[in-house]
Amino acid sequence: MLHKKTFLITGASNGIGFELVKMATDKGHNVIAISRNTSNLKSIKGVNVFSVDITDEKSLKSFTNRLIKQKIKLDIIINNAGALINKPFMNTTIKDFKDIFNVNIFGLATLTRLCLPITNKDGHIVNISSMGGVQGSAKFPGLSVYSSSKGALITLTEILAEEFKESGPSFNVLALGAVQTEMLKKAFPDYKARVTAKKMASYILDFSISGNEFYNGKLIPVSLSTP
Secondary structure, three states: OOOOOEEEEEOOOOHHHHHHHHHHHHOOOEEEEEEOOOHHHHHOOOOEEEEOOOOOHHHHHHHHHHHHHOOOOEEEEEEOOOOOOOOOHHHOOHHHHHHHHHHHHHHHHHHHHHHHHHEEEEEEEEEEEEHHHOOOOOOOOOOHHHHHHHHHHHHHHHHHHHHOOOOOOEEEEEEEOOEEOHHHHHHOOOOOOOEEHHHHHHHHHHHHHHHHHOOOOOEEEEOOOOO
């Protein structure tokens, strides 16, 4: 018998996030989905949708206050929201770095901090990183901003797992290889990934439910390529 979980999924309007929301809802879980643009999510019945700007602290506080007032307790947070630019390093600006880090690190960290008091101690927080942020993995020109932010996310996850290892919840980070999403298509129009958003979402959903039985503070590469 399914044990219902309460999920919070960020970056839910398209790609992996949208598929995660759809799958988790179809399986009978309680799903809270946040994104700046929520129009796509209206097609999914039974999901609690909130328009939230992850880079705006006021927006995040307003959202989490609503959860607190509703006495909602979270079991699983999937920090899936992400931003990417493909630009040669010499053409990047401090604004480029701030814009990407605001989504991939600062917003994620703020939301996690605000949600921890309403997350069950046996809960699981899954951060979605990239193989581009993994030390020793193949790197790609043009991704200095994106990959450095994803590297920072890996380290943040390891530290949070250490800080909360006695009290919970668990923290793990998945480093994804290439997945065929709108974000990838926009950055690399000619590249075709072998993994679909739906297939990756299925893996992430299963991992988020049971992965913390075996892992805490771990980086798990989810990629068909080597290294």
